[in-house]
Amino acid sequence: EVVMTQSPVTLSVSAGERVTLSCRASQNLRSNLAWYQQKPGQAPRLLLYGASTRATGVPARFSGSGSGTEFTLTISGLKSEDFAVYYCQQYNNWPPITFGQGTRLEIK
Amino acid sequence: QVQLQQWGAGLVQPSETLSLTCGVFGGSFTSYYWSWIRQPPGRGLEWIGEINDSEDATYNPSLESRVTISVDTSRRQFSLKLNSVTAADTAIYYCARVNRGTGTVFANWGQGTLVSVSS
Numbered sequence: 033e034v035v036m037t038q039s040p041v042t043l044s045v046s047a048g049e050r051v052t053l054s055c056r057a058s059q060n061l062r063s064n065l066a067w068y069q070q071k072p073g074q075a076p077r078l079l080l081y082g083a084s085t086r087a088t089g090v091p092a093r094f095s096g097s098g099s100g101t102e103f104t105l106t107i108s109g110l111k112s113e114d115f116a117v118y119y120c121q122q123y124n125n126w127p128p129i130t131f132g133q134g135t136r137l138e139i140k
Numbered sequence: 141q142v143q144l145q146q147w148g149a150g151l152v153q154p155s156e157t158l159s160l161t162c163g164v165f166g167g168s169f170t171s172y173y174w175s176w177i178r179q180p181p182g183r184g185l186e187w188i189g190e191i192n193d194s195e196d197a198t199y200n201p202s203l204e205s206r207v208t209i210s211v212d213t214s215r216r217q218f219s220l221k222l223n224s225v226t227a228a229d230t231a232i233y234y235c236a237r238v239n240r241g242t243g244t245v246f247a248n249w250g251q252g253t254l255v256s257v258s259s
Contacts, residue, residue: 076246128201
């Protein structure tokens with residue numbers, strides 16, 4: 033099973049800042065990695081797939097990079113609606129599909 | 141636009157069977173895979189399994205002995221059964237659509253159903 037490790041667990045930032053979230057995989061994923069955003073009481077929302085391709089309707093301030101075992105999600109110019117929990121998910125070596133434990137982005 | 145609406149019992153007795161169904165409204169049903177994912181309260185996401193309209197199912201090995209995912213193409217529904225449940229199975233259960241064209245990622249989700257296992 034591919035273990036996904038996200039860091040940091042919690043990130044406190046101010047609106048308008050630029051933040052980078054990290055996701056590390058225990059095996060080579062090539063570019064088969066997705067990112068999701070989840071707000072309280074809601075289902076996750078797909079942000080990126082293929083490590084860097086934005087899903088339909090996702091603002092350009094969300095960007096992704098990386099391949100292999102190291103990936104990042106960058107949010108430029110944080111808005112109030114971006115404060116949420118972010119998960120990475122691998123789909124290169126499965127079953128099972130696995131998710132990271134999440135990074136909580138909170139307002140400083 | 142596709143919408144997924146799920147339903148099922150919110151309280152299940154220990155050792156009994158959890159049963160949920162997800163209906164698909166709009167869009168194609170036969171061109172996709174359909175998944176179940178769960179999330180214990182306050183915790184992360186766990187993939188349970190998936191199925192397509194040809195009834196090809198794949199499960200998480202950690203749950204495979206207790207899980208059955210089935211599909212009813214005529215009703216545009218797919219279902220989850222998890223037997224011999226314990227308190228560890230208490231979670232929000234989500235159904236989701238997989239578009240293989242973009243990889244096994246989940247672009248469309250149901251609203252989630254909180255299932256509590258308790259006597």
